Amino acid sequence: MSDKPIPYDVIVIGGGVNGAGVARDAAGRGARVLLLEANDLAEGTSSKSTKLIHGGLRYLEHYEFGLVREALKEREILWGIAPHIIRPLRFVLPYRDGLRPRWLLRLGLFLYDHIGGRRKLPATRSIDLRRHAAGRPLQPQYIKGFEYSDGWVDDARLVALNARDAADRGARIRTRTRAEMLRCEDGLWIVDASDDQGHRYRFTGRSIVNAAGPAVLDLLKRADAEPDHQMRLVRGSHIVVRKIFDHDYAYFFQLPDGRIFFAIPYERDFTLIGTTDQDHDGPASEAKASDEEIAYLCEGASLYFRTAVIPVDVVWTYSGVRPLIEDGSGRPEAATRGYRIDIDMDEGAPLLTIYGGKITSYRHVAEEAVDELADHIPALSGKRWTGKAALPGGNFATDGLAGLKAEYRLAYPFLAAATVDRIARAYGTDARRWLGDAADWNALGGEIAHELSVAEVRWMAMHEWARTTDDVLWRRSKLGLHFTPAETGLLADHVERIAAEARQADAEFVGDMVNR
Numbered sequence: 001m002s003d004k005p006i007p008y009d010v011i012v013i014g015g016g017v018n019g020a021g022v023a024r025d026a027a028g029r030g031a032r033v034l035l036l037e038a039n040d041l042a043e044g045t046s047s048k049s050t051k052l053i054h055g056g057l058r059y060l061e062h063y064e065f066g067l068v069r070e071a072l073k074e075r076e077i078l079w080g081i082a083p084h085i086i087r088p089l090r091f092v093l094p095y096r097d098g099l100r101p102r103w104l105l106r107l108g109l110f111l112y113d114h115i116g117g118r119r120k121l122p123a124t125r126s127i128d129l130r131r132h133a134a135g136r137p138l139q140p141q142y143i144k145g146f147e148y149s150d151g152w153v154d155d156a157r158l159v160a161l162n163a164r165d166a167a168d169r170g171a172r173i174r175t176r177t178r179a180e181m182l183r184c185e186d187g188l189w190i191v192d193a194s195d196d197q198g199h200r201y202r203f204t205g206r207s208i209v210n211a212a213g214p215a216v217l218d219l220l221k222r223a224d225a226e227p228d229h230q231m232r233l234v235r236g237s238h239i240v241v242r243k244i245f246d247h248d249y250a251y252f253f254q255l256p257d258g259r260i261f262f263a264i265p266y267e268r269d270f271t272l273i274g275t276t277d278q279d280h281d282g283p284a285s286e287a288k289a290s291d292e293e294i295a296y297l298c299e300g301a302s303l304y305f306r307t308a309v310i311p312v313d314v315v316w317t318y319s320g321v322r323p324l325i326e327d328g329s330g331r332p333e334a335a336t337r338g339y340r341i342d343i344d345m346d347e348g349a350p351l352l353t354i355y356g357g358k359i360t361s362y363r364h365v366a367e368e369a370v371d372e373l374a375d376h377i378p379a380l381s382g383k384r385w386t387g388k389a390a391l392p393g394g395n396f397a398t399d400g401l402a403g404l405k406a407e408y409r410l411a412y413p414f415l416a417a418a419t420v421d422r423i424a425r426a427y428g429t430d431a432r433r434w435l436g437d438a439a440d441w442n443a444l445g446g447e448i449a450h451e452l453s454v455a456e457v458r459w460m461a462m463h464e465w466a467r468t469t470d471d472v473l474w475r476r477s478k479l480g481l482h483f484t485p486a487e488t489g490l491l492a493d494h495v496e497r498i499a500a501e502a503r504q505a506d507a508e509f510v511g512d513m514v515n516r
Helices: 017-028 055-064 065-081 102-114 155-168 213-222 291-302 359-374 401-411 417-435 454-464 469-475 485-509
Strands: 009-012 034-035 086-094 126-127 142-155 172-174 177-185 188-195 200-205 207-208 231-242 249-256 260-266 270-274 314-325 339-346 350-358 448-449
Touching: 009 017, 009 188, 009 200, 017 034, 017 359, 017 454, 034 177, 055 065, 055 102, 065 086, 065 102, 065 291, 065 359, 065 454, 086 200, 102 142, 142 213, 142 359, 155 172, 155 359, 155 454, 155 469, 172 401, 177 213, 188 350, 200 213, 207 260, 213 314, 213 350, 260 291, 291 401, 314 350, 339 359, 350 359, 401 417, 417 454, 454 469, 454 485, 469 485
Parallel strands: 009 034, 009 207, 034 172, 086 249, 207 350
Antiparallel strands: 086 142, 126 142, 177 188, 188 200, 231 270, 231 314, 249 260, 260 270, 339 350
């Protein structure tokens, strides 16, 4: 093996949505790309969002019109390229006397409908909650409201599919590999890294993209670079309870303290409620919902639903740390959700840093970042392309999911209807690649539990970098809401064996990595 590895054109550090988006875009433009992620893809902020592709209705009252416009434009673009993991969702906003006046809500929703180029999604309408399906679970004092459009996304799968597409276009994806030190020598970046198996590596690249999210400033320190912005880490916590309502609408609720939160249908049998906004101290990996946050969300939901929500009802919680640009806002919910992209040049080798951002804008952020790099990296000669090219499995029309599910029901009658729905929404047309011509569970290696097959776990490991039960149950799927500890132990036996095969295949594939 050579002592001098072949330089990458772009080394992306951070396997969240921004990092995976940059890797995909740059690889598709012809660059040689390496992505390094210290843990699992989307293990941090990008799997702990409120699962929405939206403009951010509440940002209008903070006068972030440009941010909202950009996100609303992206909303339908993303739906178009990933119609399996993104779907339209109608939200119901009940009017609550004494809070924002009705005329203000109507004005905000009018702007929301018109500033972002909405084409396919239905417009806002006023509703009578006494006659609307979404009114039945609410307390009787809520009579008037509004219904408007936004989108739902499987956030962790969005990251995995961007990484998958990047790899399909030639990028190298290395999870559980931490970039420890970065330095510039003779116009190239040198990255010393180590993985969770104790191996050490040295990579060289013509440019670095710092997409480390909450760790963005820490990575700059490792590169001996000064930040252009200060960051504010804000924790957003969510709770999941057994489903409170049986319809397909989501809710946008106002609270007396001026904040808002959502209640959203989740994984068929549950309701997702969130989010909070709390300044966060300490490592992002240690974020968790506090008792106070859980109580706050339960109390907020109980102000609206006929059936009170109490902490004992909570079956799962998760918390994500949002890396927001410090803009001097007093309350954390008022801090900007915008982003900044800055390039520092060290001996002619660019270090591009992405500060802030939100999941809905990730594709545009990645596109802008690669445009910036293209001025310095000749290999990035290709044109913009990510707005029209489908993510893996998404090569069907936005109204074609029902037809795809019908095809799977016919081809695989041994699968339950709920499983067909889950598989189609997770993999789209790519499910054919691991379902094959299976006529029963034995052909898929057997069922582990809850209609999760060995074949599906193998796909997750070999094509989506799943290495642990948490990767499988909480990021590549949400089956963790159903698995018992005993079932998780059974899954662990399969994951350990298959992950070992995947690591071996990965080691053979990336022969230009140099051990130190």
